[in-house]
Amino acid sequence: MKTLAVVVTTPPYSHLTITALTYVEAALVAGINVIGVFFYQDGAMHANKDISIASDEYQAIVHWQRLQQQYQLPLHICITAAEKRGIACDSIDNEQVNKAFTVSGLGELVELTTKASRLVQF
Amino acid sequence: MTTIEQQTLAISPKEFGLAIINSKAPFSSNHGKDALDVALIFGSFEQKVSLFFQGDGVYQLIANQDGRLVLIKDYLKTFSAFEFYDIEDIYVCQQSLVNRQLNETFHINDVQVLTSIEFGKALNRHQHVLRF
Numbered sequence: 597m598k599t600l601a602v603v604v605t606t607p608p609y610s611h612l613t614i615t616a617l618t619y620v621e622a623a624l625v626a627g628i629n630v631i632g633v634f635f636y637q638d639g640a641m642h643a644n645k646d647i648s649i650a651s652d653e654y655q656a657i658v659h660w661q662r663l664q665q666q667y668q669l670p671l672h673i674c675i676t677a678a679e680k681r682g683i684a685c686d687s688i689d690n691e692q693v694n695k696a697f698t699v700s701g702l703g704e705l706v707e708l709t710t711k712a713s714r715l716v717q718f
Numbered sequence: 719m720t721t722i723e724q725q726t727l728a729i730s731p732k733e734f735g736l737a738i739i740n741s742k743a744p745f746s747s748n749h750g751k752d753a754l755d756v757a758l759i760f761g762s763f764e765q766k767v768s769l770f771f772q773g774d775g776v777y778q779l780i781a782n783q784d785g786r787l788v789l790i791k792d793y794l795k796t797f798s799a800f801e802f803y804d805i806e807d808i809y810v811c812q813q814s815l816v817n818r819q820l821n822e823t824f825h826i827n828d829v830q831v832l833t834s835i836e837f838g839k840a841l842n843r844h845q846h847v848l849r850f
Contacts, residue, residue: 603848637752637850676755702759709736710765715846 599629601712603705604639608647608656613639616718617659624667631712632670633660634705635697640677643697661696672700672708734807735766737844740775744794745785750778751793753850758796761803768807769800770841776814781825797826811837 600623606612623630635642642657649655663669675685678699684692685699693699709715738757742749753769760767771779778794785792800808808829815822815831822831832840841847 636756637748677752702756703763705756706760706763706765709760709846712846715736715848717848 597629598713599631599711601631601708601715602633603715603717604633604635604642605637606718607638607641609649609653610638611654612718613642613656614654617656617663619716619718620669621659621663624663624669630667630669632672632704632708634700634708635671635673636677636702636705637674638677638681640673640683641681642671643673643678643694643699644681644683645692645694657694661694664696671697672704673697674705675699675701732843732845734768734844735846736760737768737770737841737847739770739772739841739847739849740778741773741849743774743777744783745788745790749850750775753848754793754796756848756850757805758799758803761800761805764804767805768809768840768844769805770809770811770837772811772814772837774814774818776810776818776820779810779824779826779829780820781823783825794825800826807840809837809840 602616602620604613604616606616620630620633641647642660647657649657660671664671678685684690690699738753740750740753744750757767757769783794785794800806806828808826809832810829811834812831813834
């Protein structure tokens, strides 16, 4: 079976993130096996629970959460990228991390890449 | 590019794993370091990874630079560790060097200078591509 992995490097307020979300949802709706999304560089900012985007703007984080719940889509953040951007990931309960996201390392990106038939970066 | 060349690109088998394209100059952003971290992780997991330098990314290979002069940790020094991670395929776009009037003088060995067509073909041999 064909599998897809996605890398997101854009922050939650970027219009490019909307493209990524639309793409991933279209893949899921089409029945493609999306094995995970890896948030790297500014993409890690998605996991910050304290980010607040004006209510009349696109709510990227809410949409990732929705896809995660609806399709059990794994959302991985790179711990180094997250901590560099003020998201504390070192405690047991990681209070600052949005629960829809899993704190991972670059090793997870290796895992996803080797398993995926195709890797797409945004 | 001729139609035949385009067809060759489309059907060529994917022999290699990951290609990382470096397209940014070394000290104005974190992209180069972020790409390096990915390359080294793939190397340490014994996954095949090739590095491509294109556009302003070619500045990352130019010799006699020192990031410390602008108070930046000089991640370029780590490039010399590539051989320990079995990262052997390092390609640079000749046209990008020419456009910037740069010599083929690099701070690491075994860099292959490729024409645009060769660069594209080498890239096309990879299953996955990440660009930084």
